[in-house]
Amino acid sequence: PATVPFHGARQAGIATPAQDRLCFASFDVAATTDRAALAALLRTWTAAAEAMTRGAGVPGHPGDLQSPPDDTGEAAGLTPGRLTITVGYGPSLFDDRFGLKGRRPSALKPLPYLPREDLDATASDGDLCVQACSDDPQVAFHAVRNLRRLAFGVLNPRWMELGFGRTSSTSPSQATPRNLMGFKDGTRNIDTTDAALMDQHVWIGAEEPQRWIRGGSYLVSRKIRMLLEAWDRDSLGDQQQVFGRDKSSGAPLTGRAERDTPDFTAKADGTYVIAADAHIRLAAHENNKGLRILRRGYSYTDGIDPVTGDLLGGLFFIAYMKDPGQFVTLQRVLGQHDKLNEYIEHVSGGLFATPPGLAAGQDWASQLF
Numbered sequence: 449p450a451t452v453p454f455h456g457a458r459q460a461g462i463a464t465p466a467q468d469r470l471c472f473a474s475f476d477v478a479a480t481t482d483r484a485a486l487a488a489l490l491r492t493w494t495a496a497a498e499a500m501t502r503g504a505g506v507p508g509h510p511g512d513l514q515s516p517p518d519d520t521g522e523a524a525g526l527t528p529g530r531l532t533i534t535v536g537y538g539p540s541l542f543d544d545r546f547g548l549k550g551r552r553p554s555a556l557k558p559l560p561y562l563p564r565e566d567l568d569a570t571a572s573d574g575d576l577c578v579q580a581c582s583d584d585p586q587v588a589f590h591a592v593r594n595l596r597r598l599a600f601g602v603l604n605p606r607w608m609e610l611g612f613g614r615t616s617s618t619s620p621s622q623a624t625p626r627n628l629m630g631f632k633d634g635t636r637n638i639d640t641t642d643a644a645l646m647d648q649h650v651w652i653g654a655e656e657p658q659r660w661i662r663g664g665s666y667l668v669s670r671k672i673r674m675l676l677e678a679w680d681r682d683s684l685g686d687q688q689q690v691f692g693r694d695k696s697s698g699a700p701l702t703g704r705a706e707r708d709t710p711d712f713t714a715k716a717d718g719t720y721v722i723a724a725d726a727h728i729r730l731a732a733h734e735n736n737k738g739l740r741i742l743r744r745g746y747s748y749t750d751g752i753d754p755v756t757g758d759l760l761g762g763l764f765f766i767a768y769m770k771d772p773g774q775f776v777t778l779q780r781v782l783g784q785h786d787k788l789n790e791y792i793e794h795v796s797g798g799l800f801a802t803p804p805g806l807a808a809g810q811d812w813a814s815q816l817f
């Protein structure tokens with residue numbers, strides 16, 4: 449079907465099989481905005497997001513010639529392409545400004561400094577975020593543009609990213625896509641149709657004292673640049689050692705088919721077949737006390753570096769988890785030891801708590817406040 453239901457126990461856009469395109473934006477609440485104005489905007493956003501998700505325009509006063517159109521119009525006549533609009537709240541929202549101190553989800557604290565990173569603060573974090581995903585890039589852009597327009601004077605845009613080409617399959621019904629390094633990505637991702645795994649690793653549960661956020665999740669984003677010129681000069685054998693997988697089939701170097709379970713103990717000539725610093729060895733749940741995250745990222749490009757002529761592009765990493773500590777644990781290991789580090793650079797990042805879904809008649813304001 450072309451539409452994904454807006455209402456439900458969970459926000460759409462997390463367990464939803466990943467769409468092809470992404471438009472992601474982060475906002476800060478304007479200095480002049482008070483609690484009532486923020487609440488009013490969140491009610492307006494709820495109605496607009498619900499309408500756009502089913503393929504309708506932003507609601508208002510159609511045909512009023514004296515006012516700007518309610519909807520900017522560029523998605524008229526397009527199918528929604530399974531549009532989902534997912535909102536999240538950053539740590540900075542839960543302060544004195546809006547009386548939200550007592551509502552802060554317990555694990556929503558700025559992430560610690562992680563190995564090797566030098567993140568661009570102006571392109572990181574934010575009070576609120578919107579993740580719009582659709583199979584049609586114009587529909588995803590339209591959703592963010594219209595939410596931004598409705599927020600004029602209430603929120604200030606902080607940063608925005610466009611993603612093309614989902615880099616993770618999140619459901620067994622999807623073929624595994626490839627990232628910009630040419631490798632299949634998402635092979636051993638969490639299968640979002642597995643409710644037990646989702647409860648164990650992704651959805652915030654009864655362990656969280658803030659009841660309102662239970663059933664939600666934490667979103668960690670990372671803009672990760674790939675040093676593609678260096679990568680493209682690396683040998684095939686070394687590229688495969690970086691991940692521990694066969695580039696063509698996606699199979700682990702210890703197996704034959706893509707979905708074969710990697711054997712991290714296998715050795716040849718006294719060394720590990722899947723290298724000690726291979727990405728999948730360091731990231732695998734078997735080697736991290738069972739820890740898993742749901743990856744839901746996209747490829748991005750910012751064109752060409754005007755000084756060097758190098759391609760600017762890589763992975764806009766998005767992952768969902770029940771506690772941001774899951775990302776921290778993994779990235780501490782990867783940031784120090786991953787063979788992939790020679791070819792990537794973390795550029796910016798974000799952390800947001802994504803609330804549970806809304807029932808019909810409910811809105812984001814009454815849920816938050």
Ligand code: HEM
Nearest residue numbers: 631632633634635636637672728731732733763778779792
């Ligand atoms: C696995 C690519 C960054 C976590 C993989 C795989 C590829 C890949 C090709 C193997 C296929 C699969 O199971 O999905 C990349 C690239 C990255 C990147 C190109 C950066 C540009 C990260 C980061 C994290 C992460 C930042 C988390 C902090 C994982 C996990 C797996 C994985 C958990 C599954 C490992 C397993 O269980 O076998 N990645 N990844 N990756 N990656 Fe990454």
